[in-house]
Structure formats: structure tokens, C-alpha cells
Amino acid sequence: MSAHKFDANDQPEGVRLQKVLAQKGVASRRVCEDMIVAGRIEVNGEVVTELGRRIDPENDLVAVDGQAVQLDETKRYVMLNKPVGIVSSLADERGRPDLRRYTNDFEERLFNVGRLDQETSGLLILTNDGDLAHILAHPSFGVTKTYIARVEGGVTPQTIARLTRGFDLEDGPIRADKARLLGNNGDTSMVEISLHSGKNRIVRRMLDFVGHPVIDLVRRSFGPLNLGTLAQGQYRDLSTAELGRVLTISRAAADAAGKTPDAPVPGE
Secondary structure, eight states: OOOOOOOTTSOSOSEEHHHHHHHTTSSOHHHHHHHHHTTOEEETTEEEOOTTOEEOTTTOOEEETTEEEOOOTTOOEEEEEEOTTOBSOSSOTTOOOBTHHHHTTSSSOOEEESOOOTTOEEEEEEESOHHHHHHHHOGGGOOOEEEEEEEESOOOHHHHHHHHHOEEETTEEEOOSEEEEEEEOSSEEEEEEEEOOOOTTHHHHHHHHTTOOEEEEEEEEETTEEOTTOOTTOEEEOOHHHHHHHHHHHHHHHHHHSSOOSSOOOOO
16 A cells, blocks of 8 residues: 655645545544644554645545544445355356445445355455455455354363364364354254364364364354354445544555465355
């Protein structure tokens, strides 16, 4: 992500910071001015306290109380609860139901961040923000995804410990960041598992490896985003607060890495 470098000696250009913030719904212009004076606003990583500061909304990066604010109105961020049976593709070569039934509802050309396999439901992000998509989808940035799985058999505490301790699969070592047993009736169990791996069908493969094949699988959260009460097949724009949290992660990861990876890795 490139950022415009502000030079105090430049001729006044751009838009006043408080006006941009008010237009984005942060607060009224007067309250935004108070926030600027109080040192609560950052532009390109630097605290701004002068009310005359002008910015370029298309290039400058703004944060309020450490939380990123998206100023680029061309970007769109949508949360979808992908149903079972839908392929995480915008053009499935085999003619299976795909994500176009949702993305066609938007003027913007949206694409999915990572993937969920056809038989997995749950949280999928649709966006046209390539920088954010790379960071959220790539396992090297450590964005955690949480799944709820209904599996065959009675899962024991020893099995949960094995998931978090880790083991070797055919494509290398893997372990859950967190795992816990939610319920067990002997015939089936409910397991919550969190991990940041981007390996294909990794949750199913892990649970199959420990002897508990998946019956149903849903992704409940992706980084700071939670599916909440969003029904299968429904979608909505991210709220201002949700978007702020996601962008904050994206910008911090990009700054730490210096650049984003060349390509995201498909997820579960």
C-alpha cells in the first residue's frame, strides 16, 4: 500500500482532514476537530494535531485511536455466509453453483478472500481490495480462522491436546492454534478449532487424522470478523467498526512485512 507523503511546505491541496473524517461518519466535523487537537488522529503513521492539515483521501492512510479508517470509496467489503454446495470460485469449470450468484448483485467486481470447500459453510469475505485480500488469505500473516465441526465419535481431551500439540500430515507439520470440545454424546462430538494455516481442506484432514471424520463444518470467524446471526446464503457490508479492525490488521502486517506476498494461499 503506497501512501502520499505530506510536506508542510506544499501548497495547500487535498481536503481538510476533519471534513474527510466527518464525511466517512467518524463523527461530526466539530468533534473530529476536537479529536485532531487531542492527538487521536494519525495520517500515514504520524499523529496530526493541526486543524489545517489537508490530505489526499485516495492515497493517505488515516487512523483514529489506532484504528484504520477506509477513505477510498471505490473499495467494497462484504461478509457472506457461504452455504454448503457453493464452490468458492467466480467461474467454476465444472458448472457447479459458484459465488457469482452473490457477486453479480454488486456493481464492483468482487472476489473471494481465500476459500471454503464446497461442503463447508460459513464466513467468506468478498472484496475488490487486493492488498487486504493478500494479507488476510496468506498464512504467513497469522490471521486466525475459527471453525465449528460436528465429527464422528466421542472426542476426548487427549484428542484435543493432540490437535494443539500437532502432528505431521503428508504435506508437512500442522497444529491447531486452539481447540476445545464443545459437546460429546458418544456418537458425535462438536469441536471448535482455530488455526491460521492456509492448507487445502486442512480442518477436515486434521480431524480425519485423529480419527474423527467431519460430518458438518462451518467457519464462524475470520480474524476479527464473526459470523454472528447472519444466515446461510445471506450477505452484508462490513460495519465501520469491523472494517476498521480488518484494515488495521492489514496495514500493520503490510508495514511489518515491507510488502505483501505474491499470492494468497487457498484456505479450508
